[in-house]
Amino acid sequence: MSDNWIRACASVDIDEEDLIRFDHGDKTFCIYNTPKGFYATDGMCTHEEEHLEFGIVIGTVIECPLHQGRFDIPSGEALSAPVCVDLKTYPVKVEDGDVFINVEGN
Numbered sequence: 001m002s003d004n005w006i007r008a009c010a011s012v013d014i015d016e017e018d019l020i021r022f023d024h025g026d027k028t029f030c031i032y033n034t035p036k037g038f039y040a041t042d043g044m045c046t047h048e049e050e051h052l053e054f055g056i057v058i059g060t061v062i063e064c065p066l067h068q069g070r071f072d073i074p075s076g077e078a079l080s081a082p083v084c085v086d087l088k089t090y091p092v093k094v095e096d097g098d099v100f101i102n103v104e105g106n
């Protein structure tokens with residue numbers, strides 16, 4: 001296993017269609033449990049300085065809690081105003097019930 005893979009949580013720690021915040025070093029992430037699997041993105045919205053940890057997961061979309069901008073979780077693509085800059089995404093894998101994130105990104 002590469003050193004860039006960090007255990008973030010147990011898979012059961014994230015409810016279906018929900019997310020958790022995960023901080024590592026000076027970075028902050030969101031890790032999602034979606035109907036299509038587990039994913040990770042940067043934790044901060046690209047619009048303003050708002051963490052997405054209290055956002056709403058709708059299928060594979062995350063809606064920011066501050067101005068309701070939406071991103072596609074698997075790709076990080078900005079989907080609706082006011083967000084226009086994509087979210088950075090990170091590889092995730094689940095092994096033996098644990099969720100790992102590759103903090104170096106895609």
Ligand code: FES
Nearest residue numbers: 045047064067069
């Ligand atoms: S801070 Fe996220 S949409 Fe404005």
